[in-house]
Amino acid sequence: MLVAAAVCPAPPLLVPEVAAGAAAELDGARTACSDALAVLAASRPDLLVVVGAAGPGEAGRYPAGSRGGFRAFGVDAGVRLGEGPDDDGTRTLPPTLAVGAWLLGHARWGAAPVEGLAVEESLETEAALRAGRDLADRADRVALLVMGDGSACRTVKAPGYLDERAEPFDAAAATALGAADTAALAALDMTLAAELKAAGRAPWQVLAGAAEDAGLDGWLLYEDAPYGVGYFVAAWS
Secondary structure (H helix, E strand, C coil), rough: CEEEEEEEECCCCHHHHHHHHHHHHHHHHHHHHHHHHHHHHHHCEEEEEEEEEEEECCCECCCCCCECCHHHHHHHHEEEEECCCCCCCCCCCHHHHHHHHHHHHHCCCCCCCEEEEEEEEEHHHHHHHHHHHHHEEEEEEEEEEEEECCCCCCCCCCCCCCCHHHHCCCCCHHHHHCCCCCCHHHHHHHHHHHHCCCCCCEEEEHHHCCCCCCCCCEEEEEEECCCCCCCEEEEEC
8 A cells, every 4th residue: 555655856967966067956856855755764664666757678667776877967876776686787777767766875765675667658547557556555555756757848948848838737747746636647648748748747647546545645845847847846645
């Protein structure tokens, strides 16, 4: 059963070494993520699963001990997903899970076993909801760290340029995340999300499936759109 969740943005820029001189711009997001992770730790889960979007070939489960890093972003900084035997190095964490692993390492997470689940950005809503229900059944007390961004079309300098539909989409997502509104998350339009490059849609809908019968309350801890991308931090418990 799902007992708690934290929702965090997934840009590698959350890692100060990657952001370099621009690191201070996301200090507020990092602080909010730390606060959300504290809610997870306080829930005393039997299992924590980090959920994030991934590209083709990267989807699937990642066991404790899986490694990743940020070499593709110019930084030779490695991360490890929780405590576990070293993996064989043939399958590294996708960037969203690597950022989640960095957040957990930064918070010195040690409260429960940790695993990862990467889902394709194009995963259909019903499949995402089913994946969430399956996660909720994995243990008596399950917690999720859900990594995902909103639209990438909030300004003309955004990765997807300016789209007037982006701000209303992000506002709806932020309201749903802040209220732990699983029905509203499940109702997010996957086609619109893809057009707006909102990589968090599938992970958020995994969360919606996991939390359907959990009766959790939610708090929105952070909402902003630096670099023209919607970033949200929320805690559910």
